[in-house]
Amino acid sequence: MERTRRRLAAVMCADAVHYSRLMEADEDGTLDRLKDYRDVMSGLTSRYNGRIVNTWGDAVIIEFSSVIEAVQCAVDIQTDLASRNADLPQATRMEFRIGINLGDIMVEGDDIYGDGVNVAARLQELAPAGGITLSQSVFDQVRNKLALGFESLGAQTVRNVSEPVEAYVIRLGGKNEPCGARTADASETGAAADAGQSHVDEVLVSGINQARAWLRRQSKRVRGCVFMIGFFFLLNLVTSGLGTLWFIWPSLPFAMMLAWRLVFRQDQTAEKAVHGND
Known part of the structure; x- marks a missing residue:
């Protein structure tokens, strides 16, 4: 039996939002989308020298030797998935929450265990849909090295962790939301502004025509x-x-x-x- 080893690693945990509801509405479509999105995650994980440790249900556990590459990978994942979701109806979009922790893990074969993994899973639960939450240890490593915005969530009490966990949310696109959602909101705002301007133009033209008709009389x-x-x-x-x-x-x-x-x-x-x- 292989001996359990320990090492320091950055652990990413990703989990699909409202996966059960999506499966209930469309099992085949949801499963196909999950496979496609996992392929995206797999490709980006390889690019940033990570390793997919496990996938069960709609969750994914990924290990990185570099915390910088772990965070960069997470940002690229959320950006890519937000772009894909933007082309889908709201009811069929599949968004993921991502948590990243830097900590000591136990390694047995291809599996990893320990508080380092558990904290990453709890951080994932704190993330907004399409967002990324970091532990204090990750934040300390990346805050001055990556051009990202962060928002502190303070000390959070989470399941199966005895001490409160300091958590930080990455601001994607300047907000705590995926870039795709931000783009959609901007489009809707632009459409509303165009509609309002069109109404103003109609009123102005109508007023000028009425003034001309009055003057002719x-x-x-x-x-x-x-x-x-x-x-x-x-x-x-x-x-x-x-x-x-x-x-x-x-x-x-x-x-x-x-x-x-x-x-x-x-x-x-x-x-x-x-x-x-x-």
Whole structure:
């Protein structure tokens, strides 16, 4: 029987979010997607010199000799999977939580055991969907070596670990969410902004058309007053901008004439209506 050995290693634990619900909705599609996503993880693990230790159900345990490469691998995994999920309906997306711990592990054959593995599994449970949570030991090694943002979760009490665990979440894309989700939110926000701008444009065009129709119904004197007020306003805008509104003073006689003509005309219209009723 092979003797149990010990060594320091970075351990990554990844687990699918809402896997049972996905299987209940579509067993074949979910299993195919799980296999595809595991292939992604396997390829990136090899690139960063890691070793897939075990896969059971929807979980994956990976061992790395370098904590830097472990974190880089996790970020690439979440980025790649978020990109793939972005093309899928929300109900069929498969997201993973990832936890990474640097600690002493026991090695027996191809399997690994011990608190180093257990803490990684508990950190995975603390991660947001599509996110990555690190232990204090991992954070200390990567915070000044990788261009990533981090958010402290403080000391967390987790299952089967006697002491609280200091945990940190990596900010993917500047947020605690996968890049794919962030892109989707940005797209929705952009669409809403375009819709709002379109509505503003419609209202503006409608207002201009109504103003033109009203002006065409007025007498020459009323149109002349409106023209002169508009002329002085444009001259003010060109020469002084809106900082100094001097156009009010030369426009005042035309504005008074315009008001008088409009009021006088309304009074005449009302008087004719009264006599007509008599």
